[in-house]
Amino acid sequence: MSKAGASDHGFNPRLIAAVVAIGVVAFVALWALIALGPQLSNGNDGGGHALSKSAPGYAGIVDLSERAGADVSLWRSVTGEGYEDYEWLLVLTPTHRTKASEIAEILDARGGDKALVVLPKWATGRLPGQDVKPGWVGTGFPVTPDGDLLPTGHFGEVTVEAATTKPQRIAAEVAGQRFALDLPADVQTVEGPQLETLIAGPKGGAVLARLEDRDLYILADPDLINNLAFASREKAAGAAMLIDAVAEDAAIDALAFDVTLNGFGGQRSLLRFAFVPPFIGITLCLIAAGLLALWQAWMRFGPALRPQRAIPISKAALIANSADLIKQARRELDGADAYVTSQRSAIARRLHAPAGLDAQETDAWIDKHMRPGGELFSALARRLPLARNRHEFLADAQALHAIRKDLLRDS
Known part of the structure; x- marks a missing residue:
């Protein structure tokens, strides 16, 4: 539909505003x-x-x-x-x-x-017809x-x-x-x-x-x-x-x-008191407040907000919701073993580790591919499940994630 057609069949905001303003002034007058x-x-x-x-x-x-x-x-x-x-x-x-x-x-x-x-x-x-x-x-x-x-x-x-x-x-x-x-x-x-x-x-x-x-x-x-x-x-x-x-x-x-x-x-009447001193000031304030309320209802501060989903649709939203659920349940430390296992499996799969290795052998094999001078993967894997608080857990988890980024060259 063209803009001309929409304006022909819709309401003109300026016209409606003028009608409302004239009505308010006429009512007060x-x-x-x-x-x-x-x-x-x-x-x-x-x-x-x-x-x-x-x-x-x-x-x-x-x-x-x-x-x-x-x-x-x-x-x-x-x-x-x-x-x-x-x-x-x-x-x-x-x-x-x-x-x-x-x-x-x-x-x-x-x-x-x-x-x-x-x-x-x-x-x-006056007589009828008399001017x-x-x-x-x-x-x-x-x-x-x-x-x-x-x-x-x-x-x-x-x-x-x-x-x-x-x-x-x-x-x-x-x-x-x-x-x-x-x-x-x-x-x-x-x-x-x-x-x-x-x-x-x-x-x-x-x-x-x-x-x-x-x-x-x-x-x-x-x-x-x-x-x-x-x-x-x-x-x-x-x-x-x-x-x-x-x-x-x-x-x-x-x-x-x-x-x-x-x-x-x-x-004496309440209606007359509203338009004579000292109450005329209160009447003018009420009229001004009504006009401001009408203006606020008429004008929007930006586009209308659309209602959002309670749970957004995306992997990031799913991960964020799961993390919030774990945080509210105060079970962050219970996921240490699972996190170490996921990091070990990802590194071994991407670097093509030999088949048949257990967890300790896989950690030793990963240590051989690390740069000398840094903390070993096996040491972090043993220490992370023993974290006593969230700060220790977060520090070791970030260290494991840094090793994975360095070995796999990804984020």
């Missing part, structure tokens, strides 16, 4: 986005929260407060992210689906802070929230009502500050036995109320400070004066807009 998605989102989704630039959002008042020199923060956690030496006014913007227990959890977690709860009013959506810009809302209609939205343990029994009125301009005074306020049509108001009215509604109730024994405020109608209030200069000025008056009444140092009630919080 997916879990990172799941864990950090709420915090990484810009929040411009058309909702009623501080990140939204749509009509029911509060990005306008946040930007105006910052431009006016106020310290403004967006909190993405229940416990908050502010400085402990600051007095904060926590602005909560719940939705119609928010539970009273969620508001109570935030207020309890930030027990030392003061809070302004802005009640929801608008239900927004709307990103961050905008297609349509909306007012929906009066239930008083059960507010936790009774903090605000008591609260009733929310919508008065059928026309837009009107009223005079308001909070914390000694007087300003004009433009009330929208169908303005929402609240009433409750534990609430103190700061700005009254046109038909009773309170547009802005405060708890009698705590600095907890309720703004019944969000149109007074949301982006709808920035339709004109007068309404925007009224929204800024309203926030400033509440801050003056609560004697706070900074504003904090909560976005956890709107789904942009960084809740």
Whole structure:
């Protein structure tokens, strides 16, 4: 088979490596986005929260407060992210689906802070086939929230009502500050036995109320400070004066807009901890270790090793295995007589010794063919079987082998 045919029908290693690498990166990125998605989102989704630039959002008042020199923060956690030496006014913007227990959890977690709860009013959506810009809302209609939205343990029994009125301009005074306020049509108001009215509604109730024994405020109608209030200069000025008056009444140092009630919080979870300091270092080490393990499994250090036979096939292997067996049995010295006999027979056969000679006569005949001055074959033949240890046996055996090489001229 040609190389072209093999490559056409086989796997391309580079392609498979690229697929695996892309899969690993996509997997890690997916879990990172799941864990950090709420915090990484810009929040411009058309909702009623501080990140939204749509009509029911509060990005306008946040930007105006910052431009006016106020310290403004967006909190993405229940416990908050502010400085402990600051007095904060926590602005909560719940939705119609928010539970009273969620508001109570935030207020309890930030027990030392003061809070302004802005009640929801608008239900927004998009009509079928309607083309709307990103961050905008297609349509909306007012929906009066239930008083059960507010936790009774903090605000008591609260009733929310919508008065059928026309837009009107009223005079308001909070914390000694007087300003004009433009009330929208169908303005929402609240009433409750534990609430103190700061700005009254046109038909009773309170547009802005405060708890009698705590600095907890309720703004019944969000149109007074949301982006709808920035339709004109007068309404925007009224929204800024309203926030400033509440801050003056609560004697706070900074504003904090909560976005956890709107789904942009960084809740505690093991998955999120894996991608934030200080655990991000451990996550990166685990990812690096996994990539190194994958690389080691992919790359081989040399060709693949083939399994070897337990006993190799050759005369040398047979001799080596026999020698190892004798060594393990510690029977080396028992083979001295056999070794002498094999050497004697090999020399006599190759030198054509006379027939009928016994062992001693054969040794004497071999001695005659040796060079003068060396140790005789007969002496070594008598001494080798009497060896007392391996060293003596090895020395005499090597001497016999040297005589054989010298006489027969072989190895």
